Amino acid sequence: MSLLLKVRDLCKTYIVRSVSNNVLCNIDLDIEEGEFVTVMGPSGSGKSTLLYTISGMDPASSGTVEFEGININTMSKNELTELRLRKMGFIFQQMYMMKNLCIMDNIILPGYQAGIDKKAVDRRADELMRKLDIIDTASKEITEISGGQLQRACLCRALINSPKIIFADEPTGALNSKASNDVMRELNNANKEGSTILMVTHSERVASYSNRVIYLMDGGIQGELLLGKLEDNDEIPSRERKLHHWLSELGW
Numbered sequence: 001m002s003l004l005l006k007v008r009d010l011c012k013t014y015i016v017r018s019v020s021n022n023v024l025c026n027i028d029l030d031i032e033e034g035e036f037v038t039v040m041g042p043s044g045s046g047k048s049t050l051l052y053t054i055s056g057m058d059p060a061s062s063g064t065v066e067f068e069g070i071n072i073n074t075m076s077k078n079e080l081t082e083l084r085l086r087k088m089g090f091i092f093q094q095m096y097m098m099k100n101l102c103i104m105d106n107i108i109l110p111g112y113q114a115g116i117d118k119k120a121v122d123r124r125a126d127e128l129m130r131k132l133d134i135i136d137t138a139s140k141e142i143t144e145i146s147g148g149q150l151q152r153a154c155l156c157r158a159l160i161n162s163p164k165i166i167f168a169d170e171p172t173g174a175l176n177s178k179a180s181n182d183v184m185r186e187l188n189n190a191n192k193e194g195s196t197i198l199m200v201t202h203s204e205r206v207a208s209y210s211n212r213v214i215y216l217m218d219g220g221i222q223g224e225l226l227l228g229k230l231e232d233n234d235e236i237p238s239r240e241r242k243l244h245h246w247l248s249e250l251g252w
């Protein structure tokens with residue numbers, strides 16, 4: 001396995017009305033290619049901030065983030081945009097889908113922009129939308145569909161280019177259990193097909209799909225639980241119990 005992400009001494013400070021808030025302090029994190037890593041922690045502990053800074057959406061205050069051996073802090077804006085388009089997929093809470101495009105066009109856009117064969121992109125979009133039960137939203141506008149449907153559309157868009165890494169911030173936050181299971185099945189499939197995943201969730205069940213869980217609190221990583229690869233969905237309940245026990249000890 002090779003190292004995909006190498007984070008060193010990462011700090012992020014927000015300054016609001018002259019008051020500084022050290023949200024992330026000296027974070028070190030390695031993510032191997034093919035891993036499925038979950039970040040958990042109390043609300044406001046900086047989980048979303050961690051995803052934003054690691055993916056280069058928001059610059060770090062100090063420290064380095066290397067993606068495939070290249071420090072993303074030294075990349076130009078264009079290089080970073082290109083990297084995101086070709087190698088990263090995003091499922092963020094406040095994901096800005098284009099308002100003037102229908103759902104289908106939003107999903108295929110990154111594929112077309114990356115120059116992938118259009119027919120293949122269309123086929124994959126259709127297949128993903130069927131698997132996630134949102135095919136009937138294809139020609140609708142963003143404002144015409146529910147939060148849960150929008151969340152699944154974001155997942156389809158994130159998966160369209162089979163990205164090297166997927167950043168997912170509470171990807172099941174707005175979903176009922178059936179839709180949540182559909183999302184986790186597709187994320188798990190994407191992981192099996194080679195995409196590395198860095199996900200934030202509050203759900204112990206959702207987290208139990210991942211290989212490794214990191215607990216973020218007071219600006220730092222307080223602990224790490226190795227769950228190993230999920231071989232069979234039948235393992236979910238026992239993994240969930242193990243995770244629950246570990247989280248309780250951390251004061252979750």
Ligand SMILES: Nc1ncnc2c1ncn2[C@@H]1O[C@H](COP(=O)(O)OP(=O)(O)O)[C@@H](O)[C@H]1O
Pocket residue numbers: 014015016021023041042043044045046047048049050
């Ligand atoms: N753009 C921002 N400007 C100022 N403060 C922010 C900003 N984004 C997040 N914060 C602050 O950083 C802290 C961590 O936020 P966040 O990363 O969203 O936490 P989590 O995702 O774990 O709930 C919070 O105190 C939040 O108020």
Ligand SMILES: [Mg+2]
Pocket residue numbers: 047048049169
């Ligand atoms: Mg958050």
